[in-house]
Amino acid sequence: MTTWIDIGPLDAIPPRGARKVTTPLGCVAVFRTGADEVYALENRCPHKGGPLADGIVHGHAVTCPLHNWVFDFTTGEAQGADTGRVATYPARVEGGRVLLDAARLQARSQAA
């Protein structure tokens, strides 16, 4: 079952920017692209644990601020020569509000 949680207005995230969301289970980074789409990724780079929410957003990807690993928003896969993956979570915009899928955030706890 999908339960959408409202995490705040879209305007709280700058275009080509991100917002960190803390959950009891760890941090999620919610990104807004230049085209106003939103994506949610695990906020921890598998390389050295860099906070992805602090990276530079470009196209459908973010560059980790520590060592420039680049992750695709749709797959969570590291791009280019690096290999690794971060978890992705369903996210959408409705009526100017950003919503995350609560069920998936819980599923994460079961996986973890």
Add this chain to the structure above:
Amino acid sequence: MKKLVVIGAGMASGRMLEELFDTAPGAYAVTLFNAEPRGNYNRIMLSPVLSGEKSYAEIVTHDDAWYAANAVTCRFGEAVTRIDRARKVVVGAQGEVPYDQLVIATGSAPFIIPVPGRDLPGVITYRDLDDTNAMIEASGKGGSAVVIGGGLLGLEAAAGLRLRGMEVTVLHLSGHLMERQLDEAAGFLLRRDLEHRGIKVMTKASTTAILGDDRVEAVLLEDGTTLPADLVVMAVGIRPETRLATDAGLEVARGIAIDAQMRTSDPDIFAVGECVDFNGQLFGLVAPLYDQAKVLAQTLLGAEAVFVPKELSTKLKVTGCDLFSAGDFAEGPNREDIVFRDPGRGVYKRLVIEDDAIIGAVMYGDTADSNWFFGQIRDGADISTLRDTLIFGPAFQGGAPVDPMAAVAALPPEAEICGCNGVCKGTIVAAINGGASDLAAVKAQTKASASCGTCTGLVEQVLASTLGDRFTRKAVQPVCGCTELTHEDLRRLIKSQSLKSMPAVWQAGAWKTPDGCHVCRPALNFYLLADWPLEYRDDLQSRFINERKHANIQKDGTFSVMPRMWGGITTPDELRAIADAADKFAVPTVKVTGGQRIDLLGVKSEDLPAIWADLNAAGMVSGHAYSKGLRTVKTCVGTDHCRFGTQDSTGLGIKLEKALWGSWTPHKVKLAVSGCPRNCAEATCKDVGIICVDSGFQIGVAGAAGMDLKETERLGQVETEEEAIALTIAFVQLYRENAKYLDRPYKWVAKVGLDWVKERVVDDLAERQRLIDAFAVSQSVYQKDPWAEHVRERSEQYKPVNLSGFAAE
């Protein structure tokens, strides 16, 4: 000393003067007239100036210093009205000059088609810098341009205007473009490429009239078509400029008639360049003009020399349109063709063969082997044994493909590498063996690749094959995978096309990604804010996290916080506030830095606004320890306490820091001021380091003590603090305007040369003032404490969205 008067400061006469001064300095006292108000520049490079890929300063061949060093009396901007052969004087608008020998180098004049409306404002030709500037100015208003003439010049003008954002239509009388240099197939490929860039091409188009009331509004064609036009460029051809010679009664055919020693019908008058007619032949390309220049210089010095016209080849200088043609490629009864086509890549090559020799070649899309084919044509080489693989070029001769380096290595010493300047391989190899170890040195010593530049790759191969492992190619690196532009291209593009937003740059620079990447965006953001401080708005999302959050990210994702300590001076109150903040936010590490301040390491992102607010309350501001901007000004105690101090080094350091803080620069900038030559503040390895002496201040720049270690170089010595501050600000602003993003000042100065910097910062007082004023404008926007601003306006952004209450079941 004999008196030589030269009329016209173009490329031919310029080269003649170089030969003259190199061979026999002091043989002549030279007076040089030029109708244009400037000296000799590389006219071939006007197209890159028009398109914004180069600036005028980059194409100047002879600057004021060169003329001064050779004691040339310059009469620039002055037209010659008449030559009085009886009295042997040249009459200029501002007086007469007597001559023993006279050189006419008046070049050519554009041909104007005799249609109604040709004199309307907005109709221009394309010959000199003024024409080029007129086009650049006209293109600034956008609109439509019609270029009449689809030859070399017309197409270069069209491409340049298109790059500057105009709607461009090319009208060409013949059935295909560049019909004198290209066959129909290559003409078609060229047309297709131009159309892909948005240039409209109309062939078999005959202009009947140019319409408009007080300026050009449209072009009317013979078939009744009307094309709206805000600008009309006439580039239908040129004719030798012979009026002075005709008026003086010299023999003139289509051009000024000369013999093989460049002498006109008057034994004391010579002519050189596009204005001459040699046995019925006219000259428009640079290579034969340089040959003429060499012959003329020798003739003037009494040496034997004979001008022999050579086979010519043509290349088009429109970035991305690769074409080459040489020799005769008309069809004929005894002629055979070898043709290669690769439509997918847009490659076309055609060789015309007669009596087992190549007599003509046309190439489009891939011209890498053009020099080799050109050599075959010029030498009339027998190709009968190579015929099967001939079209594939030198790498495939002998059966198997070989290393392209081997082809260059196999060239004989007399093989010509640079067609413009007639430089053969042997000359280049001699220069390399004499110590020229890179392209710039070879260029400076031999002139190879110094004109049109298309042989640059070949010169590099000669370098590589001669030097072996000792050669390191300076590859031209684009900024990143999003664009083909280099940083230098990008800075020029932003300035020349007045691009003031990221989307404008992405469009004009043909970005391949929707909105750049982590490599290009920070660079672009800096270039835009440095060039347009008032118009462009700093984009935090294009900044690396340290500059976005005004703190240094650490390996665990926490941040460091470092308040400014002006000149390294602090107070008990400030220290108490720092200690309190460290306690309150449980800062794990407190460190004294090399830049004479205190670093609080390990602060959580969400605590940043609060700790800043506390430090702000104690009167402290951000130390910008995280920025590509002014970091610290390190000082010693100077005359206040030190028995050796010669000046108030601490005071000057504080003044400099107060003037420069908050400014963004291509990379970080660190300063130091030492109160005496004992140099306790280690000023001699800083980006700007000032050493105080009894008589004033020695200003050094371009030091380094990071990845490289390098002592500063002396920018100048001044007597007062005010001058020391002025020079420092001007230097920093020049660096901001010109350097590549992430080049520290020492790297930038190594590229442009300290002399270039000195000319602008030290010698040219007007330029120094302009730099200082420009810096002040930028500081009016950017000199503010980002901590206070973020506490006030952005503290929300530092707080995570808290879903802790949402418990997993």
